[in-house]
Amino acid sequence: MQAVQASLAGTVFKVLVTPGQQIAAGQEVVRLESMKMEIPVESEVAGRVIEVVVQEGAFVNEGDPLVMVEMDA
Amino acid sequence: MTDEELKAARARALAGGPARYHERLAGAGKLDVRTRLDLLLDPGYTEDGLFASALADDLAADGVVTVSGAIGGRPVVVMANDPTVKAGSWGARTVEKILRIQEQAMQLECPIFYLVDSAGARITDQVQMFPGRRGAGRIFYNEVRLSGRVPQICILFGPSAAGGAYIPAFCDVVIMVEKNASMYLGSPRMAEMVIGEKVSLEEMGGARMHCTVSGTGDLLAPDEETAIHWAQDYFAYMPDNWRTTPARAAAVEPAPVDLETLIPENQNLPFDVKQLIEGLVDRDSFFELKPLWAGEMVVGFARLEGEAVGVVANQSKVKGGVLFVDSSDKAARFVTLCDAFNIPLLFLADVPGFMIGTKVERAGIIRHGAKLVAAVSEATVPKICVVVRKAYGAGLYAMAGPAFGSDAVLALPGAQIAVMGPEAAVNAVHYNHIQELGPAERPAFVAARQAEYRADIDILRLAAELVVDELVEVGRLRRELSRRYAHYRTRERRFSERRHPVYPV
Numbered sequence: 001m002q003a004v005q006a007s008l009a010g011t012v013f014k015v016l017v018t019p020g021q022q023i024a025a026g027q028e029v030v031r032l033e034s035m036k037m038e039i040p041v042e043s044e045v046a047g048r049v050i051e052v053v054v055q056e057g058a059f060v061n062e063g064d065p066l067v068m069v070e071m072d073a
Numbered sequence: 074m075t076d077e078e079l080k081a082a083r084a085r086a087l088a089g090g091p092a093r094y095h096e097r098l099a100g101a102g103k104l105d106v107r108t109r110l111d112l113l114l115d116p117g118y119t120e121d122g123l124f125a126s127a128l129a130d131d132l133a134a135d136g137v138v139t140v141s142g143a144i145g146g147r148p149v150v151v152m153a154n155d156p157t158v159k160a161g162s163w164g165a166r167t168v169e170k171i172l173r174i175q176e177q178a179m180q181l182e183c184p185i186f187y188l189v190d191s192a193g194a195r196i197t198d199q200v201q202m203f204p205g206r207r208g209a210g211r212i213f214y215n216e217v218r219l220s221g222r223v224p225q226i227c228i229l230f231g232p233s234a235a236g237g238a239y240i241p242a243f244c245d246v247v248i249m250v251e252k253n254a255s256m257y258l259g260s261p262r263m264a265e266m267v268i269g270e271k272v273s274l275e276e277m278g279g280a281r282m283h284c285t286v287s288g289t290g291d292l293l294a295p296d297e298e299t300a301i302h303w304a305q306d307y308f309a310y311m312p313d314n315w316r317t318t319p320a321r322a323a324a325v326e327p328a329p330v331d332l333e334t335l336i337p338e339n340q341n342l343p344f345d346v347k348q349l350i351e352g353l354v355d356r357d358s359f360f361e362l363k364p365l366w367a368g369e370m371v372v373g374f375a376r377l378e379g380e381a382v383g384v385v386a387n388q389s390k391v392k393g394g395v396l397f398v399d400s401s402d403k404a405a406r407f408v409t410l411c412d413a414f415n416i417p418l419l420f421l422a423d424v425p426g427f428m429i430g431t432k433v434e435r436a437g438i439i440r441h442g443a444k445l446v447a448a449v450s451e452a453t454v455p456k457i458c459v460v461v462r463k464a465y466g467a468g469l470y471a472m473a474g475p476a477f478g479s480d481a482v483l484a485l486p487g488a489q490i491a492v493m494g495p496e497a498a499v500n501a502v503h504y505n506h507i508q509e510l511g512p513a514e515r516p517a518f519v520a521a522r523q524a525e526y527r528a529d530i531d532i533l534r535l536a537a538e539l540v541v542d543e544l545v546e547v548g549r550l551r552r553e554l555s556r557r558y559a560h561y562r563t564r565e566r567r568f569s570e571r572r573h574p575v576y577p578v
Contacts, residue, residue: 008392009430035425036494037393038341062432 001050003065004043010034012054017067021049030054030066047071086123086133090157098157101253103230104297106138106155109188112301113151118142121173125166133158135166136191139174144308150178153188156231161191163237165201168209175215182314184224186304187240190231209236216243221413224311228300229254229280229290238278242289245410246307246362248300249280249290256283256290285365288399293365306360310374310381311414318415324379325355332547338487340463340494343389346371346421349461350384353377353551359384363403369393370400372407374416378555383411383454386421387472389462396427396471401441404471405448412452417558420458420479424468425494443577445471450478453568455561457481457554460488460532460541475540478568480561483553484532484541491530495523 013033017023025046032039051068054060074082089095089106098105110118118140126132136158141150152174154161163171178185194203203209213236219225220243227244231253238256241247249256257278264270264277275282283290294300312319330352337344350359354375361373368391375384385404387394411418427433427442449456449471457480458464458473469490473479484490491498499522500507510518528534535541545553 008395008397008428009432035393035395035428036341036496037389037395037425038343039393040343040390061430 002045002047002069002071003053004029004041004067004069006030006032006060006062006064006066007039007041008032008034009061010039010059012056012058012060012066013038015052015054015056015067017049017052019049019051023047023049023069029069032060041066043067043069045069045071082124082127086127089133089155090131090159094157102296103156103190103253105157106153106188106190109228109230109297109301110138110140110142110151110153112298113186113188113304114140114142114144114149115146122166122170125170126164131159132164132166135164135170136161137163137167137170139170141174141177144305147184147308147313148181149184149186149308150174150181151186151188153186154191154231156190159192159195161231162193162195163191163202163209164195164198168202168212169207171212172207172215175212175219178219178223179215182223182316184226184308184311184313185219187225187227187244189227189229189233189237189240191234191237192232193234193237203236213239213243216240220245221315221409223314224308224414226304226308226311228304229256230297230300231255232257234260246291246304247283247289248292248294248303248307249284250294250297250300251280254280254290284363288363288366288402291362307374310360310416315413315415319381321379321381322355322358322376325358325376327352327354327551328356332550336462336485336487336547340489343393345390346386346388346394346423346461349421349547350375350386353554354382354384355379362407367397367399367403369395369397370404372404377419377551377558380555380558381416382558383407383416383418384421385418385472387424387461387468389423392428393425394423395425396442396445396468398433398436398438398441401427401438401445401471405445408445408448408452412448412454415454417455417561418452418457418473419554420456420473421461422458422464422468422472422474423461424464424472426466426468427471440577442467442471446477447574447577449473451568451574453478453564453566455480455558455564457483457557457561459545459550459554460484460490462487463489463491463494465489465491465493480564481542481557482540483543483545483550484535485547485550486532486544488532488541489527489530490532490535490540491526495526495530498526499523 010032014031028040030041047069125135138153225244227241227247229249233256255278284293332352358376371386
């Protein structure tokens with residue numbers, strides 16, 4: 001299992017995936033809001049979303065896990 | 074010695090190490106040292122020290138080939154480790170040969186290439202090759218003396234271990250071959266013995282790690298041929314030395330990019346600044362450095378109507394284009410490189426500012442940002458800042474804003490320049506009042522104050538106050554830039570009289 005991590009400190013603006021969803025490598029899974037910018041956060045791997053760890057509006061620090069993904073074999 | 078004996082000795086030296094090591098090279102996707110040189114250089118070069126350690130059985134050329142040749146007719150010198158001779162390790166003659174080829178680069182003021190593939194020092198020879206006046210340390214001393222005087226280009230084909238790792242570190246650019254190249258002070262085996270850490274070679278100092286995490290590598294090449302081609306492409310943007318300018322190329326129209334629709338009106342939405350660069354510069358001329366590291370800042374060479382230019386651009390698509398510790402380092406180094414070798418600078422500013430928060434403060438964002446501001450200040454090549462969308466706070470300073478000796482600061486019509494953006498500013502100024510208001514009144518009040526603030530920093534207002542020198546539609550930008558660079562070419566290059574600044578490192 002792999003965590004998609006926050007690329008920088010900010011608040012969770014939108015969660016774009018739900019548990020069980022199949023996602024592609026490079027797909028945007030969360031949009032953060034930081035420094036008055038919307039920051040897309042993409043999954044590096046293709047796989048299935050196991051868990052969304054954060055809620056919209058929550059503060060996350062750089063490196064915090066956002067979404068857990070089970071990589072395609 | 075007879076002619077026949079000489080012929081035999083030369084054949085032995087040219088053969089390099091034992092056949093089994095040559096076979097191993099091929100298995101690892103590696104080329105022979107002389108094939109590497111043939112690919113890099115024009116045909117016909119001269120070699121010194123071929124007979125170094127010729128009286129020993131197994132030390133052909135003492136493991137390093139040093140030559141004077143040319144690339145595209147331009148004189149260069151090269152040192153190239155031979156990994157088939159004691160794994161490219163350094164003995165006393167190896168070090169002496171490297172020193173001499175560096176000294177030649179200094180005498181001729183010609184570029185030097187380092188083709189590195191070396192296990193490091195031969196411990197058995199350490200007294201002769203490590204500590205003395207002409208020991209290995211002198212290689213790095215020479216590199217520092219050469220730095221900024223002539224281009225120093227490193228291609229890393231294999232390991233660059235321990236002290237040897239400083240050869241790439243002092244070069245202007247480091248091209249690493251994926252899977253084979255590595256740099257580390259202590260090997261995984263040593264790390265396990267000395268500090269108890271168990272890691273793989275790739276994790277410790279692999280090519281991908283250095284090109285994506287540490288930032289010590291510039292370009293990650295899929296194979297040796299590509300690495301050599303990239304070195305030649307890079308070299309085309311370099312002058313021969315600090316006294317000269319890069320050769321111009323034929324002017325080419327840019328790639329077809331719809332610039333009018335590329336940039337979102339909403340300041341907060343990301344777009345791909347590389348598309349903007351492609352739409353401005355000569356087609357296929359953009360040569361990006363460190364593309365896999367600190368992507369919120371894009372740096373690279375390009376050509377504007379045939380003339381070389383160094384581009385520094387904020388990438389809103391990655392981390393919002395906010396400046397971080399690594400992106401500051403990346404841009405500072407690139408600005409220094411361009412300034413050293415007379416390559417004019419183009420800053421494309423779309424920057425919300427330097428990152429804030431505990432994480433970056435603890436990482437020293439202030440001193441890292443100061444490095445970038447210092448490099449931009451000291452750069453005396455022609456420099457133009459274009460405010461593409463926004464330049465907030467010290468971001469304006471880092472991107473060569475009006476106070477930093479830029480020849481011109483231009484702005485696109487939608488640009489905003491301010492201490493901070495409207496949202497943050499209204500919140501900062503009216504915080505108490507906003508808190509006192511009821512939830513029903515709040516949005517209208519905030520929207521009204523933001524509108525006032527936007528009007529206050531409207532780009533026409535800033536042009537009226539002579540903060541920016543000219544307003545330009547994006548479709549006119551290319552023409553405007555090349556006219557201006559042609560005009561600024563004879564710019565005064567002195568900055569300040571002293572030994573050197575106290576670098577904010």
